Amino acid sequence: MDTIQLVLLTVIIILTALLILLGMQVFYILKEIRQTLHRVNRMMNDIESITGKISGGVSSISSLTAGLKAGAIVASLFKKFKHKVDEEEEYGQE
Secondary structure (H helix, E strand, O other), X not given: OOHHHHHHHHHHXXXXXXXXXXXXXXXXXHHHHHHHHHHHHHHHHHHHHHHHHHHHHHHHHHHHHHHHHHHXXXXXXXXXXXXXXXXXXXXXXX
């Protein structure tokens, strides 16, 4: 064997080994990316459930506020009606 052939064989063996190592590293990187995406997906699902619970609470508070407002309007109307009835009774007694 010539020295050129020996050098070429050595270079080919070294490059093959480097490509195999590089392929393994790419495989590990892709595996890690997959695990990270699974974690992000679980986190997004948790965030979705938390925001759903919060929006339900805000909706309940909004309904309570609307109910209190309606109750205040009814009480105001009742007070005006009672005041009007009282005035009519005063005029009726005179």
